[in-house]
Amino acid sequence: MNSYLIDHRNPQGWSLTKALATIHIDALLFMGLLILMSAGLMILYSAGDQSFSLMIRQLIRISAALFIMLIIANIHPDRMRDSSYWLYGAGLLLLVAVLAFGHEGKGAQRWLDLKLFRFQPSELMKLAVPILVAAYLAERPLAPTVMRLIVGMIMIIVPSLLIAKQPDLGTSLLIASSGLIVIFLSGISWRIIIGFIISCTSALPVLWYVMHDYQKQRVLTFLNPESDPLGSGYHIIQSKIAIGGGGLFGRGWLEGTQSHLAFLPERSTDFIFAVIAEEFGLFGVALLLGLYLLIAARGVYIASQAQTSFARLLAGSISLTFLVYVFVNVGMVTGLLPVVGVPLPLVSYGGTSMVTLLAGFGILMSIHTHRRMMTP
């Protein structure tokens, strides 16, 4: 019997926590996710103009994603570490394949049509990159040497560039940040970090040069949304009206005028946060953000309790990247950041990101429930 299953306060009795632990599900994390996704469904019902079919489709996705989470939670972290190179290699190949024969949607090649379902290799890379970098850096004692750091950076940059080329800037930045978080957690010296930040800042003009027009437009619109109120600034203006109109306690569930009269674009996907803010007010969004923080906090706790450096780095990266998701989406919807297509994790309508996110939480649960406990 796995030593984790021994409940010291109640060594013999049955508990839900223990029952879940037998299938490698972390009860606290699971509970947090369920609350978040239930709230998400309720909001989606409102944002999707009270369409039950939309909710049912989302519910099917959630179920599938939870199933995948369960499977991954039952894989031992060491197996993940062992297969990290294969996973990464396969992901890289698929990315190249997407660029070669990918399916175009909304002006970007992101999809691979696998007859049965469409597959986005970039989603795979969201997990493959932090797994590989964590595995690679944990091979040797931390903090990593400069040489290993450079190799780690290459592991991050190659898929990021391939995804940026699709073009999918949002995902590219998220993957890069998940890898960079691993490197940051691995204990590289502050001098290197500060040097890196300075060089990144100076690379911005170069980035501007290689950006697509629509990406440049987004940045320009971000800096001054009113410059193009009916074009690319429309999203952010309407979103701010929705949020600001919500006030302290919101207009109430199903009462948001911006969302229900269709002034708010993409309200069930990327801009769903604005619906929440309009209908539940500052009070509601504070609760929501609190829930996100609690979930991430549980993840960080799992990281701190992990028994190998690989697990620690990976768990830390997954938990913190989750917060980056939230921050980028909310920042975009509130006009703090430029509009990049990042959904609000576990709430926005849509399947692929849901699967990847819950797979990530599956990894966290696996790490936490496969610990070897020392007998007291």
Added chain:
Amino acid sequence: MSTKFTLKDHFTEGRIVNDRLIFSVLFAGLLFAVVMVRLAVLQVVEHEHFDSLADRNRVDILPLGPQRGLIYDRNGIVLAENIPSFSLEITPENVPDMESTLTELGRLFAMPDLELEEIREQIKKQRRFRQFTFRQRLTEQEVALFSVNRHKLPGVDVVGRLIRHYPQGALFAHTVGYVGRINERDQKSIDLQDYKGTLQIGKTGIEKQYEDLLHGTVGLQKVETNVQGRIIRELENNPAISGKDLFLNLDVNLQRVAADALGEYNGAVVAIEPKTGAVLAMVSKPDYDPNLFVLGISTKDYGELRDSVEMPLFNRSLRGRYPPGSTLKPFVALAGLELGVVTEQTESFCPGWFKLPGQDHKYRCWKHSGHGHVDLKKSIAQSCDIYFYDLANALGIDRLHSFLDLFDFGQKTGIDLPSESKGLSPSREWKRATRNQAWYPGETVISGIGQGFNQTTPIQLAHATAVLAMRGVTVPPQVARATRSSGQSELELLNNESAETLPMESSRHWEAIIDSMVEVIHGTRGTARHIGKGLDFEIAGKTGTAQVFGIKQDEKYDAETLAKKLHDHALFIAFAPADAPEIVVAVVAENGGSGSRTAAPIARKVIDQYFGITPSE
């Protein structure tokens, strides 16, 4: 590398990562704090601003056009009403197949392909949920035709709307006027806010004059709309206030009799109640059907009306300028008495012509053989020109002009109708100012018989006669009598300007003139004695025959028409009963030839109708 470093030190590594985790958590907390501040700014500090923007997004204010006030004659007979008009409306979003629908409609209503093509283009340009007017003013047959085929035409409906209708047709075209679509010129003169939701505005006549009263007050409907502008629900409704109903002094029956009496002649008949200035009848011919203008007149129809040599759109009663001819004589005679130039007994000798001292030109009397000795009464009754040549010459144009001013000759009467003409009462000053020419004595002479520069409008003539009939009490003519607010039964009388009395030396002067005018009808040699039969009261009147000046000889017309156009205008003014006047009539029959033969009988018919006399012939 030493083995010391290759060995993994779990404790040290754990501490490294945990330190970084703590830092990351703190940093994440900072970022979330920034987000919360941002949200607090948007949702609390700037809440009002965004809330109003959200309202502006969703709330649309729709105007509700008021119902236009109705217009009645003095007996409560409707002159202008609002009737439902059916139009065929297409709602594009409900039409599954626009092509076949349009083809079917085109077949049903036998419309040319070109017109259908135009409609197709217009439908493409507008919002799919907005109704498009396919055809206006459907006849009952067309409504029936459509109803039978309705099942084949989803998304097409018959819609009823109120439009202005003039049940009396052409009879009141010039006085009541008509409404038409608001054009750019109208937009400059109105408060556009008041006309949101209204398509039509009074264009002429009473409809224009009393636009403010008739229009009413626009209502507002606040609705919630979605991003496409579709109405989701009503938030607020302030109904429109209908315009006031208007009751006129006009009398439908009198108007019809006057119009019929004028018959085929172009011209005007005006009847006034002298005591109040109430306009009882006001006819201008030729006329037109005002209903043509309501939904927008076709270019072809309008072109025909506008370009017709008969000028049917021209309101002769208000704007037609005619030489008054002999109808001016009673006023000239009164001037002579008042200014002491003549007395009732003063006589002139009429040999059939008049010469100014030291000039050779002979001014002819209409009676070439002459009237012999004529005094004031005889000169009016028999319309001797020589007496008035003599009198005008003695008065001088300036004194004559000033005196005629009292009767509003050459000035607007102040009637409550738009674009009244001033006519022309000449003077030395006027000629100097407009033509930069000196006044010649000969011009004074012919002014005495209402020729020369003199021009009066029929309403002016009627008004001046009313002042005469009232022995100097002057009241501006008024078409509208009272208003009635929507939903009320009480009438509110419109204020007429208070009557003024002309300053006269002696009331005997009035009686002298009026006696002479009675003589015109009841005297044995009066010029209009043939209309004086079968009455138990006396009529005072004066005939006039005005020479036609300045008619352009249009070469397109044949000799017969030309000849007719050169006939003299026939004029007649009258009031009855002479001692206590109740009605004043002024008649102008263009090219009628003789005031006595043509115009006087027209006036008699109007008077008969007014007093309910059945003509016995």
